[in-house]
Amino acid sequence: MSRPKPLSGFPEFLPAGRFVENRVLDVVRATFELHGFAPIETRAVEPLDQLARKGEIDKEIYVVRRLHAEATDADELGLHFDLTVPFARYVLENSGHLAFPFRRYQIQKVWRGERPQEGRYREFTQADIDIVGQDVLASHHDVEIPLVALDVFEKLHKDLGLPPVSLHVNNRKLLEGFYRSLDVEDVTGVMQRVDKYDKIGPAAVIELLTGDLGMSEAQAKACVALAGISAPDESFVDDVRALGVTHELLETGLEELAALIRVARTSVPDRVVADLKIARGLDYYTGTVYETLLVGSEKLGSVASGGRYDSLASDGRTTFPGVGYSFGITRILAPLIGRKALIASRSVPSAVLVAVDSEETREAAIAVAAALRARGIPVEVAPKADKFGKQIRFAERRGIPFVWFGAGHDDSVKDIRTGEQVPADAGGWMPPAADLHVSVGGA
Amino acid sequence: MSRPKPLSGFPEFLPAGRFVENRVLDVVRATFELHGFAPIETRAVEPLDQLARKGEIDKEIYVVRRLHAEATDADELGLHFDLTVPFARYVLENSGHLAFPFRRYQIQKVWRGERPQEGRYREFTQADIDIVGQDVLASHHDVEIPLVALDVFEKLHKDLGLPPVSLHVNNRKLLEGFYRSLDVEDVTGVMQRVDKYDKIGPAAVIELLTGDLGMSEAQAKACVALAGISAPDESFVDDVRALGVTHELLETGLEELAALIRVARTSVPDRVVADLKIARGLDYYTGTVYETLLVGSEKLGSVASGGRYDSLASDGRTTFPGVGYSFGITRILAPLIGRKALIASRSVPSAVLVAVDSEETREAAIAVAAALRARGIPVEVAPKADKFGKQIRFAERRGIPFVWFGAGHDDSVKDIRTGEQVPADAGGWMPPAADLHVSVGGA
Numbered sequence: 076m077s078r079p080k081p082l083s084g085f086p087e088f089l090p091a092g093r094f095v096e097n098r099v100l101d102v103v104r105a106t107f108e109l110h111g112f113a114p115i116e117t118r119a120v121e122p123l124d125q126l127a128r129k130g131e132i133d134k135e136i137y138v139v140r141r142l143h144a145e146a147t148d149a150d151e152l153g154l155h156f157d158l159t160v161p162f163a164r165y166v167l168e169n170s171g172h173l174a175f176p177f178r179r180y181q182i183q184k185v186w187r188g189e190r191p192q193e194g195r196y197r198e199f200t201q202a203d204i205d206i207v208g209q210d211v212l213a214s215h216h217d218v219e220i221p222l223v224a225l226d227v228f229e230k231l232h233k234d235l236g237l238p239p240v241s242l243h244v245n246n247r248k249l250l251e252g253f254y255r256s257l258d259v260e261d262v263t264g265v266m267q268r269v270d271k272y273d274k275i276g277p278a279a280v281i282e283l284l285t286g287d288l289g290m291s292e293a294q295a296k297a298c299v300a301l302a303g304i305s306a307p308d309e310s311f312v313d314d315v316r317a318l319g320v321t322h323e324l325l326e327t328g329l330e331e332l333a334a335l336i337r338v339a340r341t342s343v344p345d346r347v348v349a350d351l352k353i354a355r356g357l358d359y360y361t362g363t364v365y366e367t368l369l370v371g372s373e374k375l376g377s378v379a380s381g382g383r384y385d386s387l388a389s390d391g392r393t394t395f396p397g398v399g400y401s402f403g404i405t406r407i408l409a410p411l412i413g414r415k416a417l418i419a420s421r422s423v424p425s426a427v428l429v430a431v432d433s434e435e436t437r438e439a440a441i442a443v444a445a446a447l448r449a450r451g452i453p454v455e456v457a458p459k460a461d462k463f464g465k466q467i468r469f470a471e472r473r474g475i476p477f478v479w480f481g482a483g484h485d486d487s488v489k490d491i492r493t494g495e496q497v498p499a500d501a502g503g504w505m506p507p508a509a510d511l512h513v514s515v516g517g518a
Numbered sequence: 519m520s521r522p523k524p525l526s527g528f529p530e531f532l533p534a535g536r537f538v539e540n541r542v543l544d545v546v547r548a549t550f551e552l553h554g555f556a557p558i559e560t561r562a563v564e565p566l567d568q569l570a571r572k573g574e575i576d577k578e579i580y581v582v583r584r585l586h587a588e589a590t591d592a593d594e595l596g597l598h599f600d601l602t603v604p605f606a607r608y609v610l611e612n613s614g615h616l617a618f619p620f621r622r623y624q625i626q627k628v629w630r631g632e633r634p635q636e637g638r639y640r641e642f643t644q645a646d647i648d649i650v651g652q653d654v655l656a657s658h659h660d661v662e663i664p665l666v667a668l669d670v671f672e673k674l675h676k677d678l679g680l681p682p683v684s685l686h687v688n689n690r691k692l693l694e695g696f697y698r699s700l701d702v703e704d705v706t707g708v709m710q711r712v713d714k715y716d717k718i719g720p721a722a723v724i725e726l727l728t729g730d731l732g733m734s735e736a737q738a739k740a741c742v743a744l745a746g747i748s749a750p751d752e753s754f755v756d757d758v759r760a761l762g763v764t765h766e767l768l769e770t771g772l773e774e775l776a777a778l779i780r781v782a783r784t785s786v787p788d789r790v791v792a793d794l795k796i797a798r799g800l801d802y803y804t805g806t807v808y809e810t811l812l813v814g815s816e817k818l819g820s821v822a823s824g825g826r827y828d829s830l831a832s833d834g835r836t837t838f839p840g841v842g843y844s845f846g847i848t849r850i851l852a853p854l855i856g857r858k859a860l861i862a863s864r865s866v867p868s869a870v871l872v873a874v875d876s877e878e879t880r881e882a883a884i885a886v887a888a889a890l891r892a893r894g895i896p897v898e899v900a901p902k903a904d905k906f907g908k909q910i911r912f913a914e915r916r917g918i919p920f921v922w923f924g925a926g927h928d929d930s931v932k933d934i935r936t937g938e939q940v941p942a943d944a945g946g947w948m949p950p951a952a953d954l955h956v957s958v959g960g961a
Contacts, residue, residue, distance in 0.1 A: 455554030
């Protein structure tokens with residue numbers, strides 16, 4: 076076998092990169108659990124007809140079938156392209172065993188057969204949280220969900236050195252009420268075009284609205300004026316009112332969005348913006364919507380998004396409304412790891428290399444390693460009996476900070492960064508806390 | 519959508535089951551890292567021609583292609599059916615960036631299109647460790663690897679209540695040397711048939727060897743006599759010698775296996791057995807081989823297996839020998855979780871439910887929750903303002919041990935198991951350590 080080449084769109088990391096990803100996922104998972112979200116994992120495949128229901132996305136589906144499938148294998152399967160479709164199916168399948176409102180998180184790979192490009196992958200990891208109710212779900216959960224997202228991102232920023240985020244929120248009821256009061260019928264059509272505001276600018280959006288949708292210049296200008304409103308506080312409400320439009324649904328949307336902004340500002344100042352151009356294009360949200368930009372990497376687009384669904388799932392008798400947030404883990408990390416903006420302190424977990432001076436003393440070295448591990452210290456034993464200098468270089472190459480010499484007869488440990496070497500006892504010595512595990516941080 | 523049915527062979531857990539799986543995986547991962555194994559993750563797909571190379575397994579492969587693939591998409595992909603083939607490819611692809619011997623662990627789903635049955639799944643999680651060298655890999659790693667496996671299983675047994683294991687080891691050099699000294703040519707053929715010893719018994723193995731392979735009665739009996747030898751200590755060496763056969767390769771195998779048994783016995787007594795009927799059927803091992811039985815569930819077969827490959831991978835110039843162990847996580851856990859032999863203490867991570875007595879006080883409840891979370895306590899806030907009794911029942915149903923009342927004005931916390939309620943301060947109160955996180959144990 077000659078040297079294989081990477082597959083475009085299927086990113087893989089070297090061990091140091093995987094350490095970064097694991098640490099990030101640990102923070103994400105721990106934070107989700109602090110907020111009372113329970114873990115689930117769903118299978119990678121769903122029946123193809125369920126995946127294809129969303130229409131627009133069907134060209135991106137990977138079909139899965141057995142190499143020697145028999146003609147009787149009628150049920151075609153596809154790899155899931157998000158974690159929402161599988162979760163909706165899981166809720167219906169298990170609703171009798173779940174307690175509602177059900178709070179779950181799910182961290183898994185998803186697959187999309189899109190053309191690979193900057194920030195787009197064919198296989199990538201998502202981390203989703205959702206709260207789903209049975210028939211009803213209170214609107215305060217729309218406020219709660221972005222606070223969980225902010226808690227995650229603030230920890231990733233402060234503890235691991237990821238860039239800070241700005242969280243942009245809007246409300247589709249607000250948009251729909253506003254559009255309806257202007258006598259717009261194709262509300263979804265307007266949302267899809269307004270959603271391009273950042274990419275193509277307000278003038279081009281007006282052209283789309285008057286062209287494609289045949290709206291009047293006045294209608295189009297009002298929609299774009301609304302989209303232009305953004306504020307880090309409740310002042311956006313006055314800006315909307317100044318446009319002189321009233322509608323019951325608009326009022327509900329304004330109230331919900333104002334409540335979100337007010338609570339979020341007290342929890343985490345300066346991170347949340349009411350941004351009335353956010354519409355989440357083709358996604359089927361029905362109320363609050365969220366997008367997240369990495370400060371300094373805004374052109375990546377939203378790296379974590381979500382919103383409220385009035386019907387996440389329904390079995391005909393019971394409807395399950397939901398609100399959730401989906402974190403694009405690979406989308407956030409692959410560029411940061413790739414350009415070494417986030418790095419691990421070493422490429423192996425070992426804090427200590429136990430040197431072996433001759434093969435006869437290997438068992439003593441193994442005993443020292445076992446004693447250190449019993450106290451939680453990651454250790455490896457030198458694979459080859461070798462001279463002092465070679466053992467040091469072996470550790471250096473992997474970033475292992477300490478080398479243990481004279482195992483079992485003349486024990487000492489050397490910090491190879493400072494050169495300091497001290498007598499040590501395998502039953503008591505500890506490395507400094509900062510060296511015990513691989514640490515992850517900004518470069 | 520009517521209620522969906524589970525897909526046979528694709529097990530999924532309720533949240534309480536996923537807590538068990540996550541805790542097990544945390545122990546597995548932490549133990550791998552204590553032994554200096556670095557994490558990697560590979561993509562789910564490999565080129566189909568690489569997967570199909572193993573021959574026998576090709577009927578089990580899932581082929582993956584885009585729903586609307588164009589004719590130009592020539593490269594067919596398949597889901598990996600183990601973690602060894604992807605790891606071998608990863609080593610070749612990245613050999614210039616890895617330090618050898620390279621110690622890695624990998625915990626991922628794999629897929630096999632086999633007919634689902636007890637203990638066999640179409641999607642399941644494996645956890646693999648391997649040590650791979652460049653051109654050479656010392657034989658002491660064959661001793662090291664099962665000690666890591668034992669460390670993992672002893673922790674799962676003692677800390678989480680999984681059944682203990684017995685680890686059965688053999689050496690293919692020993693078998694090959696023995697067979698060659700009997701003038702057997704089809705060494706692999708004999709190994710494959712001897713591997714059925716436990717299933718069909720010694721008499722049937724003799725029949726296979728004399729029938730299928732045309733061996734003499736004396737040859738067949740000698741092979742079966744060897745297979746009948748097992749011992750928890752080095753006494754197996756004398757039992758083999760008593761069969762009166764000598765061969766250079768047999769000697770090497772005996773030495774390697776004896777060294778393994780000797781070191782393993784001093785590390786973890788009573789868990790390792792030299793078992794000379796173990797051959798690992800069709801797998802391409804070239805030296806030491808390992809199998810693992812769960813005590814009390816022996817009929818499940820081996821739940822974790824491995825061995826030495828002289829050539830894990832090769833690019834024509836460099837050969838990469840390896841030795842590894844693969845843990846069948848789903849195979850071990852799905853039956854234990856299914857029959858509730860392993861359970862989680864609650865179905866949500868929350869240690870505390872903060873009650874809400876009226877919607878006006880929700881913000882005070884959120885503030886209490888934030889204060890508790892800041893000190894690492896998993897908390898959720900009641901989704902609905904409700905009476906005392908209903909809040910208690912909400913917590914009971916999920917197994918949340920504590921309910922916080924009077925948030926922000928008359929704070930107290932109640933242990934709903936004992937009924938004890940005490941005044942509490944959100945800035946200082948802690949639950950007992952045993953209640954802080956979901957605990958996992960034998961039922």
